[in-house]
Amino acid sequence: MRVEPTSGTASPPLSTPPPVVLALRGVCVSLGPAAQVEALRNITLDIHAGESVALVGPNGCGKSTLLRTLHGLLPRAAGERAVPQASRMAMLFQRPHLLRMSVQRNLQLGLWLSGMPWRQTRERARQALERVDLAHLADRNGRALSGGQQQRVALARAWALQPDVWLLDEPTASLDPHAKRDVEALIADFGHEAPAPGRLPPTLVFASHNLGQVKRLATRVVYMEQGRVLADLPVHDFFNQPLLEARFPQASAFVKGETP
């Protein structure tokens, strides 16, 4: 396990058991030009191999910031982040962010950026496109595809990296219902893929406003408000209204408000 302490902090070293693939200890993150916005406050979280963790909460509660912090994209003001040495992560954003080049080249570029020699990227990119049933669009410009197709290409780009941990920031939020279903089905499929020999089962951590999606995909729900984790429960407990209301009234109010 690789532990990344924040400079200037004196937190005790982590002792995490093997199934934990990502861990945060007392993490604080500040954003803004003068780091004046406390986006995450004292977050402690263990993500275990094979879990599907949904991050839920109102807008601005820190879900996206937490995902970026889990990936290591954001600097921490305090706390520790721990990831196993061999763990591979892929991050998917609300928008697919393809470049103005062919779908095939977009995938090859992603693989090359992650360290694969260019000549090896072609075959892997082809396999990834077949995996998402878009091999026939390999020569099309990525930007010219529909939103749903673009997000599937982005999923293929992530799949090609063979990640152990998938970090997904509202991956279906900008899609129409049909595309939403397709992308969600692919995510579920990737989450249940048999691991390669010697590797841990895939782990999903995703932010979502769609409670139906949370029910379908998650095994565990982390509820956040104002940069804090207020509830961390197995999915069946999160949707057990009496239990939630008794123990986590804010989360309960959120679920009631979001449920049609």
Added chain:
Amino acid sequence: MNSFSDSVTTAVALISSGDPALWAIVTRSLAVSATACALACALGLLLGAWLAVARFPGRPLVLTLLNTSLAIPSVVVGLVIYLLLSRSGPLGFLGWLFSFQAMVLAQAILVLPLVTALTRQVVEDSDRERGEQFTSLGAGRGLRSLLMAWDERYALLTVVITAFGRAVSEVGAVMIVGGNIDGFTRVMTTAIALETSKGDLPLALGLGIILLGVVLLLNSAVSLLRRWRERLDGGDLRMATT
């Protein structure tokens, strides 16, 4: 003095007759501005792309100075280059004053801030939107800036055209460092200024029409190229990928 319509008629006749003196001025003008633009773009595109992603103490000050330099009058640039290239100046040993090179240098320095500032804005906007995705894939800042610049190549093409337009239409700097020497450093804008002061309005107007025509042709060519590429990019890329 001829009326405006007489001047236009004479100017059109002058253009269509293929007057060698006039076309020599046009060719020299285009050569100076194209060379200056190429030099400024080679440096400005890279510098702008780097500034878009670089974070260092004093960056806001650098950006403020860069944006301020967009408003530098061309005569001031001309004056500074004149002082640098004059016999007693630090670059006097080059012997470039009143030469093609001096005009290129002046125009390149004049449009460099424009290319740099606009590139910085275009690339920074793109990076703000999708930079994190490429960081998550493993791209460092330098590579990310190049990727974003490539992705915004059509917008940057417009930046290049804007820079050329600024270079070819300026008069103050090339007048000071070029000297407007007939057959040597006379370009369209300096010739227009001179002929107007002499009262030879048809030649001045003819040059003006050509100047506008050149910029119009260039813009049209770029617009067509852009539309052609975007149409190709919207579909199959097998033919478009180079």
